[in-house]
Amino acid sequence: MQQNPTLQDSKTPPLQPSNGLAIEARGLSRRFGHVVAVDALDLTVERGRIHGFLGPNGSGKTTTLRMLCGLLRPSAGTAKVLGMDVAHAAEAIRRQIGYMTQRFSLYEDLTVIENLEFVAVVQGLPAKKRRVRLDELLGRYGLKDHRRQIVGTLSGGEKQRLALSAAVLHEPKLLFLDEPTAAVDPQNRRDFWETLFDISDGGTTILVSTHYMDEAERCHSLSILDVGKLAASGPPRRLAETLGQRVVEVETATPREAQTALHRAVGVLSVAQIGTHLHILVDEDASDPVGVVTTALRDAGLKGQVTSAQPGLEDVFVAVTIARRKREAARSAA
Amino acid sequence: MNSLRRLFAIMQKEFRQLKRDRVSFAMIVMIPLIQLTIFGYAINTDVRHLRAAVSDESRTDLSRELIAMVAQTQVVDFVGTASGPRELEQWIKEGRVSVGIVIPFDYARRVERGEDQPAQLLVDGSDPIVGQAVMQLAQLRLPGVKATATSRNAAVEERATAMTSPVSRPIIPFEVRLDYNPERISAVSIVPGLLGVILTMTMVLFTAVAIVRERERGTLEMLITTPVRTAELMIGKIVPCIGVGLVQISIILCLGVALFHVPIRGSLVDLYIAGLAFIVANLTMGLLNSTFAQNQFQAMQLTFFFFLPSILLSGFMFPFDGMPVPAQWIGELLPLTHFNRMSRGILLRGATLSEIGRDLWPLAAFFCVVMTAVLLRFRKRLD
Known part of the structure; x- marks a missing residue:
C-alpha cells in the first residue's frame, strides 16, 4: 500500500522536528475545575511508530489527545507535536495531523462522498488530486458501493472506516485515533489494525488510545495511563518483562475456594479465575512467588498445581493500578 | 483562494443538510405562515365586536x-x-x-x-x-x-x-x-411589524442552532481540527440562512397582501435591502448566542432572552415615543426597532430608502460589533 507522506512538503517547506520525535511532552497537565484529568504527563513518541495509550475510561486519554491536537490548552507543561509547540503553533500542527474522534464526527445527513469531498476541500486538497484520492480511499476502505449512501444508515464498521478515510485523506504525518474500535466487532477490529499497519508502513506516526489489551499489544510502544498519570511506558513486551517471575498460575479442582484463600494471603496482589486456572499476581517484594502461593494453598488445606507463568499486559496494568492504590493508602496513613 | 474554496464547501454542506432536513425546511415555511395568520388576525388594537x-x-x-x-x-x-x-x-x-x-x-x-x-x-x-x-x-x-x-x-x-x-x-x-388604514384593520399596520418579529425569532435561532447542533453531534470537534478558519465557518453558516430569511420575507409579504390587503406603497427593492441588513444583523446575533449555548435547549433560551425585549421595546407592541427614555435607549440598540421603522415606512407610507436610510446604519453597526464579538469569542478549541 503506497502512502505519500510528503503531500504538504510540495506546498510548504517541511518543518524539521528537533529530533526523530513526532511527539514530545513534558509535565503535560490539564485541570477541569478541581478535577485533574491529566497530571504531569511525560510522553515521547518516535516517528513512524504506532504508539498506544492504554487506560480505563477516565484515565485522561481523550484529554491528552485533545491537548496534542491543540483542541485543549494544557494547564501546565509543554508539548511539541512534529517539532511545533502546541501552545503557539496549533494551526500549523492542524495541517499535518489527522484526528479520528472517539465519537463519530462526520455528518450523518450527508452521503459518504459528500462527507469526503467536504473534508477534502476543507483540508485544502488540490482539486486535481481530489477525485483520484477519494476513489483510492473508497476502494481501499471498502466504501465504493456506499458512495451515495447517507452516512447515518451505515453500519458501525463502515462508519469507522469512513472516519478513518476522512482522517487520513490529506495524508497527515501524524494520526490521532481515539478509541477507534469501540463500536465495531472483533473481525472488523482485526481488519482495522491491518489497515493501521499499512498506514504506519507509509511513514505516518500513529497515536492510538484503547482499553483493549489485545490492541495495546499490537503497538510498537505503549503508555499506560491511570487516573491522569503515566503509570508505565515502553514496548508492550518489555513492560511485561518488568514483572519478571511475579505471575503464577494455579490449576486446581477447587478454584473458588483457592481464590478465597489466596485473596487473604500476604504477598498476593490479585487473583483472577480463567476457566479452571487461577491467574495470580504476586507482590514485587516477594522473593519466591511460587513459594508464596504454594504456602498459602497448603495453609488453607487446598490442593493445586502451582507454576510460574508468562506475564501479559493485563498483569502490567493490574500491577500498576495496585501500586498506585498502595501509594495512596500509604499517603493517607501518613 | 483556498479560503474561498473552504467557504464555498461549508455553504454547500449547509445547503445539502438543509435540503434533507425536512423539519427545518417545514419550519422555514410554516413559522411565517402560522405566525402571520394567527397574529394578523389576533393582534387587534382596534376595539371592535x-x-x-x-x-x-x-x-x-x-x-x-x-x-x-x-x-x-x-x-x-x-x-x-x-x-x-x-x-x-x-x-x-x-x-x-x-x-x-x-x-x-x-x-x-x-x-x-x-x-x-x-x-x-x-x-x-x-x-x-x-x-x-x-x-x-x-x-x-x-x-x-x-x-x-x-x-x-x-x-x-x-x-x-x-x-x-x-x-x-x-x-x-x-x-x-385615515391616510394609511381607512378600514381601521389592525393587520395592515401589524404585518410590517410582524415581518421583523418573525424574522428575529427564526433567524437568531437558525444560526445559533446551526453551530450548536454541530457541537452536540460532535462534528464541530472534527471541523475545528481542520485548517478551516473561524470567519470562514461563520460566514459559511450565515449565507445559506440569508436565503432562508429572504424566502420568509417573500412568504410574509405574499400572505400579507393576500390575506390582509397590506399595501406595498414603497419599492420592493428598498424593502429587501432593509430586510437583508436586518437578517444579517439577526444571524450574527444567533452566532454570538451559539458561542454561549452548549446545547440546543440553551440556544433556544438565549434566543428568547433576545426575542422578548425585541418584541416589547422595538415599538412593535407599544408606541416607541410613549416608552420611558431608558427603554428607548435599549430599543435603539435592537435591530427590530430600526427594521420596524423602515418596513412601516416603505410598505405603508411609501417612503424610499434614501428617506429612511438613517435606520440602516444602526443595523450595520450592530453587525460589526456582534460579529467582532463572535470572532473573539469563538475559539477553535474545546475549552
Missing part, C-alpha cells in the same frame, strides 16, 4: 333604527336582548356583555322633543380600553338618527342634530389612520 345587549322598552321604529345603526358600526355585536336595565347591569357584572344599551319606553317621544340623551349606555369600565372606546363612541351623534328624523319633519331633524346621541362611531383612531 364588543359583546353588547339591549333593553328596548320603546319598541318603536326609531329605537329599532338606533339599534341597527349601532350594530352597523361593528364596535359592538348584539348578543342578546334584556328584559330591562336591571338585567343588563347584571349581565355586565357577570361579564357576559361589555356594553348595554337602555332605550326607555318614552325614547321616541324624547327624540321628537329634542331632549338630550334620550337613551342610556351602560359600559363595563373595568377594562380601560373598552371603556375608552365606548365612551368615545358615546360622544358622537349617530347620522342614522338624523336620517330617520329627516323623513319626519325639519324641526325634529334640527333637534336630532343638536342631540348628543348616546351611540356613534369612534372617531379618534379613524382620524389617525
